[in-house]
Amino acid sequence: MNFIPIISVKNHVRALFAMTLFLVVNYGTSAQSKENPDVLKNKIAKAESDPKKVELLLALSDYYLTKTGEDKSDLDNADRINTQASLLSDRLKYKLGKGKSILLGAQIYREKGDSENALEKTKNAIVYSKKNNLTELQASGYAELSIYDAELEQKAKYKQMAILLYKKAGAKEQQATVLKDLGELYSSNEQPDKAEPFLKESLEIYKAIKFKSLQGLYNILSEVYTQKGNFSEALKCGLLAEKIALELHDNTLQLSSIYNHVALVYYYLRQNEKTEEYWNKALKIAKDYDDAEYIRTIADNLSSLYIRQKKENEALKLIKEMQDNYPTSNMERIMTENYLLFNIYRIQKNNAKATFYYKKMVAHYGENADRNGNTFAVLRSFASYHYQVKNFTAFYPIIKKLDSVSAAIGNNNIRSESHLIWFKADSSRGDYISAINHYQLYKSLSDSVFKGEKSKQINSLQIEFESEKKDKNINLLQEQAKVQQIQIQKDTVVKYVFIGSVIVLILFLGLLYNSFRLKKKKNEELEIQRQQINEQNELNKKMLIEKEWLLKEIHHRVKNNLQIVISLLNTQSAYLDNEDALMAIQNSQHRMHAMSLIHQKLYQSDNLAxxxxxxxxxxxxxxxxxxxxxxxxxxxxxxxxxxxxxxxxxxxxxxxxxxxxxxxxxxxxxxxxxxxxxxxxxxxxxxxxxxxxxxxxxxxxxxxxxxxxxxxxxxxxxxxxxxxxxxxxxxxxxxxxxxxxxxxxxxxxxxxxxx
The missing domain is CATH 3.30.565.10 (Histidine kinase-like ATPase, C-terminal domain)
Known part of the structure; x- marks a missing residue:
């Protein structure tokens, strides 16, 4: 059974999520630019005591609140400056400034870890905004209030109230941001069907206002489509997120999160080299920011890849390194590593240690994995464990539940792997008719994920993405060539002016001009030839791609036909009692499988020869x-x-x-x-x-x-x-x-x- 990372559909970057919250709830300063603090201080010193000065004070307070790092002096500065803004708003009777100051104060308390005062101030901000008809500020208050409630639906309710109020106030960017947050909330709780419409609505609004920083939204959409098993869309959104982030020079932890999700899509598509490449890029950024929790998140994902590649010792080494260098008390992180250790020892058939970690997981997730999320990963590992220890009484209810929940969201990848182990269980128990049915379902579902138009679309996305990178390099070279050409033209003009100043050289200038005309004509002819060559190259490229697809399809069909013959022989063997005949059929199956592996590798790789x-x-x-x-x-x-x-x-x-x-x-x-x-x-x-x-x-x-x-x-x-x-x-x-x-x-x- 294909191994999956437990944290793949559960955790976003902790720091990234906090950043998203600030985008939503800092209404008091969301319209302010992140100016240099020295510039802000200079403007405040020169400003008169009017609402503009209040806004500058709020902007400076927000700068210290959202400044990178966790320095206590920054929060003290934010609190002190916000108090000045509040007092000045009172003297001016500037109600909007006063309301913003109350909400900013709530956020400062929250950053200090004083949730009780933060919640009280948030409620005060909502009451104040209602009383003074400050609709947009009221929306920001509800967005902030959604942070404190532990219940999912109550959080969602507060966010929906914020969305309606932002819409009423015409604050489209804030409305889109809270819609994105609401989609992320449902996604992190494994409810992709609820998340998708909110994220699509957010994307539509962002595009309407020409908002450019869409990498975070596409990143969440990539996660949602991964949860639903729609890997072509997941890869498309992930690569779009990467493209936008690189264009905007976004090298923050958000880029690490994007690389993480692209790697997860490649992981499910069984492209191990791409998976390892992207997870290593994500890990490098996380280490650059020294974010311990996210470093461990990526490391746990890499451990999952090592487990699938039968490199259990490397996975154990990496887990031990993380535990030594980045200790944590986070229960979800501890359970993630218990999950990894459970699967390592299960694969190594160390049933004693596997059972030890199995009991820990049951205590946390429940026997049917119905607590604390991560349903798919935990159910699949439990099913594999029960199959391995031949506990079929526990195995069949678990595998049926896994098939049911994966079918509910249309995740054929998980369903195909479930039916494969189901087939093995039925075969080991001698139920060959049922085993054949499950094997046929496995092949059908697996092919629906990895073959045909979907596979072609995924490969096309990768080709398109790599082509865009190359096109950017070509454009850069062309721009450099233009600069050089301009410089050459300037030098030529200077030369012509100098020569033109000398009357005796008029004839020479005429000859030079004639030479220039001949060269221009020759260049035009060369340009036409270049265009013809480019057109021919494009035609050759298309023919090459079509040939490669045809060869892959041939190998795929040969492999499928061999698998069908193997299945037919397996079915025939169920009706034979003659030991020699059974042995002959089994030998034939092994030979055909040996040939089938060749064709399977050829159609799954870029090397067709x-x-x-x-x-x-x-x-x-x-x-x-x-x-x-x-x-x-x-x-x-x-x-x-x-x-x-x-x-x-x-x-x-x-x-x-x-x-x-x-x-x-x-x-x-x-x-x-x-x-x-x-x-x-x-x-x-x-x-x-x-x-x-x-x-x-x-x-x-x-x-x-x-x-x-x-x-x-x-x-x-x-x-x-x-x-x-x-x-x-x-x-x-x-x-x-x-x-x-x-x-x-x-x-x-x-x-x-x-x-």
């Missing part, structure tokens, strides 16, 4: 281990160099490995004898490679030449070795050792190395 054999052998051995349940008595050791082979060599080599491992599992270690199987693929000079499959089992019997040389497996391995122009050698060497040497095809060598 070559296969990474280190990845392939790892996946094939994992499949064999799952099929034969060999973890208890056979240890597999892989020493496979990162080697790229084309399909013509990868498929025969995969079938040879499949046959050799199959024979080792069945015959090398009789009566559950423990042993070791070593698979080595290495370069032995230039383009020559050697494959070894060796075990320390019972080896070949003495009469093997006479009895087994003509078996299907042996003939298949020897025939496939001939097919790749290799040599096949088999001998007893403290067990059986099979050696194949061959020469790698180098036709696509450059492509493989660049992939």
């Amino acid at each position: 070559n296969i990474d054999m280190s990845w392939y052998v790892y996946e094939l051995i994992n499949y064999m281990k799952e099929c034969f349940d060999t973890d208890r008595n056979i240890n597999f050791v892989l020493e496979v160099e990162k080697t790229y082979l084309d399909v013509a060599q990868a498929v025969p080599l995969g079938l040879i490995i499949n046959e050799a491992i199959n024979n080792a599992i069945k015959y090398a270690f009789p009566e559950n004898r423990k042993g070791e199987v070593i698979i080595v693929l290495k370069n032995i000079g230039e383009s020559n490679y050697e494959l070894q499959i060796a075990d320390n089992g019972v080896g070949l019997p003495e009469d093997f030449e006479n009895t087994e040389r003509d078996s299907l497996g042996m003939n298949l391995m020897m025939g496939l070795s001939d097919q790749i122009d290799g040599t096949f050698e088999m001998k007893n060497d403290n067990g059986l050792k099979i050696t194949i040497t061959f020469t790698r095809n180098t036709e696509f060598e450059v492509t493989a190395e660049n992939s």
Whole structure:
């Protein structure tokens, strides 16, 4: 089952959320520019005692309140200056200034940690604004009031009241900001269907007023679409958020949050390299700001990626590093790491430690994960745990609930993974008809997420985003060229003026002018040729993209057809009692799966010509281990160099490995004898490679030449070795050792190395 980060749909950046609150509730200063404090002080000193001076004092107080860092002296300055603004408003009978000062005072108390006085002052600001018909200030009061209530629906109610009042006052930017906050509130509580309409309405208003800083809103929309399993829209919004942030030179923690959500989309799309790239960028920014909680958030996400990549030890190391360097008392953070540790030990089949953390999670989230959020992640880990310990009584209610809640929001990615483990559970219990149904559902749902137009759309988004980056670089070079051209023109003009001042050189100037005309004509001809070349390049690019998509679709269909045949053979085996027939079907399934992996890798990667054999052998051995349940008595050791082979060599080599491992599992270690199987693929000079499959089992019997040389497996391995122009050698060497040497095809060598 695909592992997911528990914090992926729950936590935003803590500092970012606080920043959002200030945008909403600081009505008293929202219209003020963030001027240099020295400039503000100079204006205050020169200002007369009038409402303008009150506004300047409020702006200076807000500067100290929202200043980066947590210096107590900044809050004391904000409080002192706000008191001056309040007293001056009283003398002037400036009601708006007085109301703003009351609300700003509430925010200062909140920043000091005095929630009781902050809440009282917020209520006073609302009463004052109602009494004096200050509609916009009243809206800001309700937005501030929503911070203090713990109940979700009450928070939402206060925000909706603020939205209506901002709309009444015509404050469109504030209205859009609170709509965004309301959408974020529902999103953080795993209610994406409620969040989406508010966020879309916010976006519509922001665009209408030509508001440019939309990166935060697109970031939240990316999270909402991720929760709903709509990864094409999630990636689109995430990349838009990144694009806008970079254009506006936004290098704050908000950019870290954007990178985090883009990484999460790539995570669900199983693009591990992109996932790691974006999470590392997010982690760097978080470390630059020394934000301990968010550093741990990103680190926990990276741990989740390591777990999915079977790098449990790296995940454990990273968790330990975070606990040592960034200690926390935050219960949600502690439970997140308990969740990670639970899954690490579950995957390592350390059931004792897994059970220890399982009990901790049940105490926090409940047996059905119905407390404290994170429903999907916790339910899936519980289902995997119950399947692993063969507690099917607990497994089936959990997996049914997971399918139900994911279906309710249309998240086919989660549903597909749920039906895969459901299929495994039914298969292990002998319920093959039900197992086949769940496997078909898994394939159908998985394909709906990762194939066809959606997959094409996702890849198009990435291409478009990368193209825009390149276009910006080209535009920059063109601007530099224009500056150089202008400078050249200026120099030429100076030269012409100088030459023009000398009468004797008139003839020379005429010849120079004629030369210029010829050059201009030549440049026009060159420009026409350049445009024609560009058009041809664009046509070639489109043809190349179409060819790549066609090849991917072919590999995808081949893989799907092989999977269908495997499923049909699996179904047929349920009706057979003959052990030899069952064994033959099982061998055929393994061979077809070995070929299927090749085509699966080809359509999922950008390299359509070559296969990474280190990845392939790892996946094939994992499949064999799952099929034969060999973890208890056979240890597999892989020493496979990162080697790229084309399909013509990868498929025969995969079938040879499949046959050799199959024979080792069945015959090398009789009566559950423990042993070791070593698979080595290495370069032995230039383009020559050697494959070894060796075990320390019972080896070949003495009469093997006479009895087994003509078996299907042996003939298949020897025939496939001939097919790749290799040599096949088999001998007893403290067990059986099979050696194949061959020469790698180098036709696509450059492509493989660049992939």
